[in-house]
Amino acid sequence: MQLLDGKALSAKIETAVATEVKDLKNSTGLVPGLAVILVGQDPASAAYVNMKKKACDRVGFYSVTHEMPSDISQSAIENTITMMNNNPNIDGILIQLPLPAQIDTTKILELVEPSKDVDGFHPYNVGRLTTGLDGFVPCTPLGVMELLNEYNIDPKGKNCVVVGASNIVGKPMAALLLNANATVEVCHIFTDDLKRHTLCADMIFVGAGVINLIKEDMVKDGAIIIDIGINRAQNGKLVGDADFENVAKKCSFITPVPGGVGPMTIAMLLSNTLKAAKANAKIKEGK
Ligand code: GUN
Numbered sequence: 001m002q003l004l005d006g007k008a009l010s011a012k013i014e015t016a017v018a019t020e021v022k023d024l025k026n027s028t029g030l031v032p033g034l035a036v037i038l039v040g041q042d043p044a045s046a047a048y049v050n051m052k053k054k055a056c057d058r059v060g061f062y063s064v065t066h067e068m069p070s071d072i073s074q075s076a077i078e079n080t081i082t083m084m085n086n087n088p089n090i091d092g093i094l095i096q097l098p099l100p101a102q103i104d105t106t107k108i109l110e111l112v113e114p115s116k117d118v119d120g121f122h123p124y125n126v127g128r129l130t131t132g133l134d135g136f137v138p139c140t141p142l143g144v145m146e147l148l149n150e151y152n153i154d155p156k157g158k159n160c161v162v163v164g165a166s167n168i169v170g171k172p173m174a175a176l177l178l179n180a181n182a183t184v185e186v187c188h189i190f191t192d193d194l195k196r197h198t199l200c201a202d203m204i205f206v207g208a209g210v211i212n213l214i215k216e217d218m219v220k221d222g223a224i225i226i227d228i229g230i231n232r233a234q235n236g237k238l239v240g241d242a243d244f245e246n247v248a249k250k251c252s253f254i255t256p257v258p259g260g261v262g263p264m265t266i267a268m269l270l271s272n273t274l275k276a277a278k279a280n281a282k283i284k285e286g287k
Contacts, residue, residue: 004253145180227256
């Protein structure tokens with residue numbers, strides 16, 4: 001069994017992004033800029049946004065966080081997005097999800113200018129991903145693909161089972177795997193007999209947010225497990241969705257939690273923001 005080290009790969013990507021940021025600054029004077037909207041007091045969301053901000057600082061991005069109270073109105077968020085859409089110093093816009101119940105999240109995500117949609121949540125970018133065209137791809141599944149690539153794991157022709165069908169993880173993960181010529185099955189909370197599906201999998205991608213969802217007897221020998229879950233166990237430790245200790249024995253490769261997919265998500269946010277900044281720099285230069 002080999003661990004897929006997302007911590008090491010994300011550090012390597014960060015270094016490469018930081019170098020490119022310097023080059024971009026030297027050649028054009030432009031600094032990539034990321035704007036984040038954080039609504040409410042959810043500690044997990046605040047912690048994620050804080051990690052994203054620190055990563056931006058490390059690679060030399062300009063970043064700004066708009067913190068808003070949980071009773072904020074739809075129009076106030078929309079006005080802020082419009083402002084950031086029109087701000088030439090902002091290349092990427094990220095709305096930390098989930099938003100409070102009174103907010104129409106779809107409308108908010110659709111308002112983000114697709115060329116600044118570094119989370120890849122706008123239907124325009126979702127459509128481009130589904131069609132196999134270049135665009136912005138959600139950071140977590142994109143990070144998984146980078147991790148596989150780093151270890152020369154090719155999903156082509158493999159039986160890939162994605163567990164969890166969220167718009168943020170499961171659906172884009174399935175699209176990326178399909179684009180990579182894998183055979184893809186998507187399981188979710190209404191799937192009958194999950195084990196029947198996972199037992200046939202060469203690769204399992206689990207992002208359901210359920211501790212110990214994937215157990216030893218649900219995995220075939222030599223399988224590859226990509227654990228996208230991040231849960232807080234009763235003892236306070238961070239754990240994934242797979243019963244790591246028992247499952248790992250049977251795997252050829254597995255991602256640890258923490259230190260697997262998590263750090264890759266932030267690395268891909270940096271990479272997407274740099275991509276947006278480079279595209280915007282070309283537009284500003286009139287190329
Ligand atoms: N909430 C949970 N995961 C994510 C993510 O990747 N991006 C954003 N914007 N919100 C999230």
